[in-house]
Amino acid sequence: MTKPFPLLALLAGALLSGCGEDGTDPVKPDEPVAAAPTPYNLTLPSNFPQPEAQPADNPLTVEGVALGRQLFYEQALSVDNTVSCGSCHRQELAFTDGLPRARGVNQALSPRSAMSLANLLWEPKLNWDGAAASLETQARIPIENPVEMHQSLAAGVARLRQMPAYPPLYRKAFGENALTEANTLKALAQFERTLISGNSRFDKFQRGDRTALSPDELQGLRLFITHPDGRNRGGNCGDCHSGDLQTNHTFSNNGLDVAPADRGLGAITNQPTDNGKFRVPSLRNIALTAPYMHDGRFQTLEQVVDHYNEHVALNSPTIDPLLLNTTNDPRQQSTKLELTATEKAQIVAFLHTLTDTDFTKDPRFSRPQP
Structure with a gap:
């Protein structure tokens, strides 16, 4: 059997070492290892009840919330780079969109209106029909829905990996090899948990x-x-x-x-x-x-x-x-x-x-x- 040519073997090894096991970019040798993320101090209105128990594997952090905020307004998560979560959830309208039915990519109409995102920290079920039981699972739905953002989360994450700003943000929030689908959903959920309205x-x-x-x-x-x-x-x-x-x-x-x-x-x-x-x-x-x-x-x-x-x-x-x-x-x-x-x-x-x-x-x- 012919042995691999040493130069080809060396090149193959170099190519394989350029990606993590899940396709993420590993930390480069000259990049410092990210410090542990900072716990986020969430202040609740004194007249509000205690919120729903939050996932133990997704605690709020300053870095996670910051990444989630960036992703919330990121149009690259839609198939044609025109729609973000913030398109249908506008802050000045209490995170709704002012339309009878939400409008997604290619002007597609959802059968339902966009719900407000205020105080989701207290909601045990999400969406008009209760299709999601956590913000982590809910975040995938609009991204992949054909009449909303119409793109697989995997494709969206692949785009984010090619954008210089995101790998460092993910590493700060979740550590090495962090630019994954799961962490994308976690970051969006963290940001949405901070959307608390309690000063009317x-x-x-x-x-x-x-x-x-x-x-x-x-x-x-x-x-x-x-x-x-x-x-x-x-x-x-x-x-x-x-x-x-x-x-x-x-x-x-x-x-x-x-x-x-x-x-x-x-x-x-x-x-x-x-x-x-x-x-x-x-x-x-x-x-x-x-x-x-x-x-x-x-x-x-x-x-x-x-x-x-x-x-x-x-x-x-x-x-x-x-x-x-x-x-x-x-x-x-x-x-x-x-x-x-x-x-x-x-x-x-x-x-x-x-x-x-x-x-x-x-x-x-x-x-x-x-």
């Missing part, structure tokens, strides 16, 4: 500032949290949009249609009893996140309140029981909520107090400067 006028009221709300806004809050029972008038909003986080973290059919065309949670669980159920979104920054509902059918908060007051499809098979037998009619004979025009306006006024401009202007969350 409502929060200030909750923390003891009784001057933070006007009389009409305060009456709107009372209506918002009250379940009408024939004696106490209420808007029946707080049953689902409860507590400081403005959500009960469940899935609900809120009566948009008798027979919903989009199965929502039912398409994930394959249970008919879940058809037409969608994640109850937080109402934080709701005045900034129009249009509303999973399909963006309502343009204004007034239209949303009109829906719950007058147009709920109570005969939908999976309607949320919290919407049944709820009326402000003192005789309890109406199937509608029966709010007055003044009461509806007061509820809308309260919803505006959930806007947190510190969150929408925080430079830590903005697009990094080149």
